[in-house]
Amino acid sequence: MIPWGYTVPAVAAVAVVVVFELVLLKTGLFRKPAYWLTMVIVTGFxxxxxxxxxxxSAPIVLYSPEHIxxxxxxxxxxxxDFLFGFALVTAVLxxxxxxxxxxxAS
Known part of the structure; x- marks a missing residue:
């Protein structure tokens, strides 16, 4: 069974952001070491x-098992959570x- 509730949107968010950069924006962000360093720092936190x-052992946030x-x-x-984090931070950057x-340019 495919976990539609959280997994599919998480994967889709990553795909949308990557396609948005590679096809539409073409900022070159993925080629910049500073971007990858930023992602390491974000992941570290x-x-x-x-x-x-x-x-x-003592969750504050609960996930329905059928959705992940x-x-x-x-x-x-x-x-x-890492997929959504990547998509969110990357979209903002x-x-x-x-x-x-x-x-x-102006």
């Missing part, structure tokens, strides 16, 4: 916070990068 919120894959790593974090490029 996401792991302890998300891990605390989703730990199976059940894959959790590390500290019981559903892998879908793409908008900022596009705005910066337009400002420089």
């Amino acid at each position: 996401q792991i302890p916070v998300d891990g605390w919120l989703t730990k199976l 894959t059940g894959l959790r790593f590390p500290w019981d974090i559903p892998v879908e 793409l908008v900022w990068e596009r705005a910066r490029q337009r400002e420089e």
Whole structure:
């Protein structure tokens, strides 16, 4: 059974953001080391916070098992959280990068 509730939208969000960059915006963000460093920093903060919120021993945030894959790593974090995090942060950075490029061009 495909977990439609959270997994499919998480994967779709990543695909939409990547296609948006590669086909429409073409900012070159994915080629910049600063972007990847930013993602490492974001993930470094996401792991302890998300891990605390989703730990199976005393969860603050609960997920319906039928809506996620059940894959959790590390500290019981559903892998879908990382997909949404990537899509959200990347989308914001793409908008900022596009705005910066337009400002420089004018």
